Structure formats: C-alpha cells, structure tokens
Amino acid sequence: MTASPKSRRRVLVGVSAVATLSLGVGVAAGSRLMSPEDAAAKTAPPKASQITVPVELKALSSKVVGRGDTSFDGAVNIRVETSGLQTPAVVTGKVPKVGSTLQAGKALLEIAGRPVIGLPGVLPMYRALAPGSKGPDVLQLEQTLEKLGFDPGKVDTKYTTDTSHAVEKLYEAAGYDAPEPDEQLKQAVDAADKNVDAAKNALRQAKVALKQAKAGPGKADTTVQQGAVDDAEENLADAVEAKNEAEFKAGTPLPVSEVVYVKSLPRRVDEVKVERGGTVNGVVMSASGASLVVSVKVDAATKERLKAGMPATFDIGDGTIIKATIVRITGSGDEYSVVISPKSLTAAQLNRLRDANVKVTIPLKSTNGKVLTVPLAALSAGSDGSSRVEVLRDGKVELVPVKVGLSADGFAQVTATGDAKLSEGDQVVVGK
Template sequence: MRSRSRVLVIVVAVAVGALAAGVFAGTRITSPEEAAARTAPPTATAVTVPVERRTLESEVTTRGEASYTGAVDVAPELAGLETSPVVTGQVPDVGDQVKAGDVLLEIVGRPVIALPGDLPMYRSLRPGMSGPDVEQLEKALDALGFDPGTVDDTYTSATGRAVAELFDEAGYSPPAAAPDVQAELDTARQAMQMAEDEVADAEAALDAAKTGPSEAEKVAAQNDVDQATRALKQARRDGDTDLVAEAEAQLRLAQATLADLQKGPDTSAEQKMLDNARQRLSDAQAARDAAATEAGTPLPASEVVFVSSLPRRVDDVEVRRGGVVEGTVMSISGTDLVVTAEVDEAARELLEEDMEAMIELPSGEQITAPITRIREPSGDSSGHRVTMTPEDLTADQVDELRGANVRVTIPVESTEGDVLAVPLAALTAGPGGEARVEVQRLSAEGEEIIELLEVEVGLTARGYAEVEPVEGSLEEGDLVVIGGEADTGDGEGESDDER
C-alpha cells in the first residue's frame, strides 16, 4: 500500500508540472497577426499647443567690443630740435584726461601742448607766414579765449601775442624768435632812434628860426622910420636937394628894415630839413615794425600737437622721464566709452541711430546705450558697424565694461501690448499663399476635428507670430496644430511635410 501511494503522488506531481509547463508555453506563443499588431507604429495624432496672448518684441541680438573712441598715436615733430629729445617731465598716467591747452609732455624743458585740429603740426610757424595750418591755430587759440585778432590764414603779431598767452597759461615762457631775427629788430630799433634824434634837432632849428626879432628891435626900427621921415620933411623945407635925396634914401632903408622885422624870419630851409628828417623817421619806423613782426612770438613745431577732437583719454604711455623720444610717445583716445558691434545687411535695415540698445555687462547687469553711429561696410569687412555710447556710467561700470566683449540686444519693434500669438510652426500656407492655422475643435458629436482658419500675420519674434482670424474665431486657449497628423474633416490627414 505504501508503495502504491508513493507512485500516485509521483504521477500527480508530474501531471501538475506538465500542466504548468503547458500554461507557461501557451503564454509565450503568439500568432503572426498578433505579433504584427504589437510591432506596428501607433496611430498618428495631431500635436497641438494653446493659442496665447503675449507681447511680442522683435530685436537684433549680437555681441560688441567695448573701447574708447578714436585712438590717436601722439608723435611730436622733433626735426627742429638742436639737442637730443630727452623727456624732462609732465609724463601723464594712463587714464588721465587731456583737454585743449593741456601739456601732454615736457621735452628738453619745453612743453608739448595739445590743441584741437585735423592738420598735423608739419612746420614751425612765425609772424608773416600764411596757410591753412595758421588758420587752424588761430581757431584753436580763439576757442581757448586767446585773441589772435582776425581769424584768417595769416600769422600776425596778434597771433604771436595769443601764442605767448597760451604758453603763459601753461606755465612756460613763450618761444623766442631766432637770434638773427632778433638782431635785425635791434638794428631797426637803433636806426629808428637815430631818425628820432634827427627830427628833434631839425625841430629845434626850426623853432629857433621862427623866433625872429624882439619887440624892442621892432620899436627901434619904427623909431628909425619916424626919424628919417622928419629929416626928409626938414630937408624939403630947407630946399637943399642933396639933403632931400639923402633923407629919402635913409627913409627907404628904415622902412625896409621895419618891414622885414614885421614880416618874420624865412624858415623855409629849416622846414625842408625837418620834412626830410621826418620822412627818414617814417621809413625807420616801418622797418622797425616789419622787424618787430618778424621777431614776434613764433610757434615751434615741436611744442604743439594737433588732435582732431578734445578732450581725450590717455590709453598708453611709451616714454618715461629721462628717456629719449623716438616716434610715438603715447596713445590717446576719446573720453567716451563706446560699444561697437557688427551686423549683417538684414539687421542693418532694422536699425536707426538713436535707438536704445541693452548691453549686458560681464556681471550680468544691464545698461542702456543709444546707437550713435552706423557705418557702412568698408575694406574687407562685409558687416555694418554699429556704435553705441553708454551714458552716465559709474566708475565700477566703466572698469567692468572697458575692453569687454558683451552681449547687445537692440529692440526693434513691439506689439505694444498682448496679442494673439501662435508658434511659427503652427502657420501653414493655403493654395493661394494665404496664411492659415489648424485649430483643433470638438464636433457636435464630441469628436475631435481640425478647422483650417485663415489668419492675418502681424509681428513675428522669438519663434512666435501675431495672428488675427480673417473669418471665424480664434481665442486664447484654442489648440492649434504644430505637428503630427490631423483630420481636417475629409478623412485624410496632412503631414508636416505637406504643410
């Protein structure tokens, strides 16, 4: 019995195991149709997003380099110096500001003064010279308040006096005339002094000649006339012809003497001498004035540097006190810190001067800067250079911005408020080129359908487009198709490529 029971247990166990194996095998066996159904792609459905209300802003985004405007290398004209051009003082520091009339540097004890002007200082100037460089100098002097006389292209003594005032203001003695020019002036002054002495002598001689007889001499001459008249009368009464003739002769002599005394002296010779002396003095004065003009304050080429605009900032200094100048002594630029970016033709058409740009500092802080200049491409460059000038920067902002490469965003156009907006991917083109969107709606039976809705497209920016339905309705929250396959109600779907 015990043996039969054991056999029964074994048979039951084997049957249970076979049943389990069969069930497991049954779960692993699939038909070809079922396998194909499991591996088929899912039914395509439309990908939708809701219509939004948002403010759209189009903008130009680029990167720009921050720098100071208009760098200029300063190289004084030292050809006229007779000594080695040693720097003796007034060496500026990087960051110093240079204004019109400031001393840029001191070379062999003389200043190099900065003045505004486009022409370089290509020659030394002195009274009597003419040219556009003289006119440029006089305009600069006049702007600084030093009167050069009539502002023209001629260097006059008034120009020289204004130059002297410029150097006095800078704390230096005015430039001196050349020794030979000064010698000519000294000679002309001596000649004029001699002419003045000659005139004085001639005037004294004329005055002496004009003095004439005294009143007593005139009275005595009148008495002689009276006495001769009485003698003549007596001789006629006596009837003595010889005495009458003699008395008549005496009367004529007395009358002639009186007449001469009353007429005054003849000073024609003395007057002629004086006229000649005065002419020589006039010639001497003219020669002295000409020599004085020539000897007026000159302007050595080595003591002035003209810069197109001032004030400016010292960017780099290449000399030191005690060193010898060889070419460029420093680099100066405009005091305005600007950001310059390059944009393509499409962006250029959107930009105008005075537009406000947003500049992101390296720290992330945002500052504004108006567009101050747009230059066309030049040379090998194909881009348009846009210059922006930040205003009212703090010292920290200047330090952070100087030399940095920064992100620049220039807002171009805005919807000025919230509008209906859809992603650009939601726009399709109709057979006539009209813009459309596919709006997912529910039919009366509660089924999802797609409505093709023609729209007018407004501003596009940052991947969105402003839309307004031509007919029908489109509201915030409506679902528009941006991908997938949609049923437009005719039983056929429209793929992304077909749209």
C-alpha cells in the first residue's frame, strides 16, 4: 500500500530531527574528548612570574615612636623642722593652693607668725645656724645666698658677719623682718658696751693723773701714773675686743624652723596637708617639678640606641607638635623609662597636658635628602654575604650588587656597587 503525502512528510521531519540530535550529541561529545597531553597542559598551573616594584627616590628617617605619660618632674614631700620653736607649731598663713608654684627665696608657709622660706639644696635644715657656726650646711647656705644675689662674703663653711647681712637681705626680699638673736646675746652686747665706756673713763682718769704728776714741782716720779695709763689702755683694748665678739655672736641667726631645703626650685604644689589654724606634724605639702616631662617605656635594645640630649617631639593631641629633649634614661633589665622635657609650653598647653598620654617621636638617623630606596623584601644576600637586588630588565632578571644604607619604615637606602647600574624606576623583584 502506498503511503499518503502527509505520512511521507512526518517521516522526513522525524528523520531530520534525529539527525540534528545526533549531530549535537556528537559535537558535545567531541568537545569533551582530548588527548592526555592536551588535558595535562590545560590543567597545569601557569608559569610563575616575578612580583616587582619600582626603585623609589625618597628620604628615609629612622625613629622610635611610642606613647608617653606626662607628669611634673620629681615629686617630693616637704617637712618643716619645728623642734626649735618655743611655741606650738600653728599654721598662721601663706597656705599655698594646689597647682601654685614654690619659688626659691619666698615663703611657702607661715608657722607661728614666721615664714618658712624655701631654698634649693640637698642637705636638710637640721639645726639652727648663727654667727660662729661651721659645717657643710653653712657652705650650702652661702652658696644658695650667692646664687640668689645676696652676697655672703667669702663662700666657705663659716657663718660670718657677712653671712648674717646676706640672711637679713634674704628676709627683706621675702617681705619679713630678719630673725632676732637670743635675748642673752643682746644682753651680752649691752654689758660689753658698758664695759667699753667704763674702760674709756678709766683711761681718761689715768691720763689726767699722769698729766698732773708731770706738771708737779721738780722731776716727779710718774712711774705709777704711767703704769696706770698703760693698764687702762690695755683694759680698753680688751673691752673693745669683747664688745666686737659679743656683737658678732648677736648677728642675724637662721632658725631651723624658718628654712626648708628642696632639691630644686621652682616646683609645683601637688598636695597640701595643712590648713590655717592647724598644727604642723610631719609633711606639710608635696610638690613636684614646675616643669612638665613625658616618660616613655622602652626595652633594652631600644634603650641602647638612645641617650640624654637627643631631640624628640610629642603631639599634644590637636596637631601641635612640641619640640623636646631627652633629659635622662632610668631603669634596668628589659624595661627602661626615657624622660623627655619640652623646650617650652604655654599655660594652656601645660594645663591640657596634665596627666595626659601623648605620642612621642624620637628621631635616630635620617638620610641627607632623597636617596634611592627599595623595599627590604627586595634585598638578598650573595654567597660572600654581600647584598644585592634582582632587577627585571627586558624580561630577564639581572643581579645588581648594592651597598645598603639606612633602613626605616620597611625600606632601605641602596647604592649600586662596581660597574652595576641602578636607577629610579627600575623594577626590582620582591617575590614570585
């Protein structure tokens, strides 16, 4: 039986569809079929390529950077020796406020109506001083008086009349009457004055008697009268010497309770432990240095790179950089404290920095202007220990020997050695 035209068209369509499907399957299968060599080549990792960076022209600066705490330098407790007082040690005035400044030669307190004058010195005031006193405490007093502009005469270990006069000027400048000598010493001066007057009167009488004897008839023997004059002159000389000694001893003294020595002045009052009307018993106040300092903790390795006198800076927090200097380094083992002192601060800055924590920078070394630099990762060592860098030129790596200078912030100063060349912009290998 012969198929109809419509049936023949269905068969042709079906055959075409099967052919098309077979072709697609074949192409897909063919795209997945490859030789083992081609498969290995396609799945292998890409060839390694060098990671390079350019040689840069820049200035380098090596520095120590850390955080530091501010404080007022050298806190001390101030005590007043009141054992020499004849009355209770009652505070009667001049009580300082916290934050005020103690000045050399000025009263820092009043006890029993008398000043307690602050003076710079290391020896404490352990006894009263007066004309005739001798010792290292007298030397310290005279040295201090001289520095303050009060001439004590020869600066030595002896309390002289010149020392008394200088002490008088010290009290005058502080706004107080000078201390009075002991009443017995005043009485001794009065008695010596009377003795001198009596000796002068006796000498006058002896001279009158001698004159009368010489005016008598004939050649009178005046041996007795002359002896009386000689004795009277000798007595007067002794009386004058005794008066001078009494006046010397009655010179201006320095009571033990009216001076306090502090290692250095001026200083800032940190705490006041007395009040007006109260009685002094032990420490009257604590004071620190009037100058602010910043202390930075460093390890032993860093400490070896630092020394007193080196410049430093610190940031007060508003972008202002304060210049400073290392004043001392203390500590032991693996922890040290580097103390730096600012060159100058305004009153506002001083107040802002009280008990603050600031960023401190201490420069160690710096290049003289811009130099050729490479990252530290670009440096390698040759078999002889010399340094070198790998430079990528025209697709090839060239070893360039270099001399290494200052290293800072991950970079090193380099200079090509021998006939080698190295220039800004050259690409150095830092990894692969």
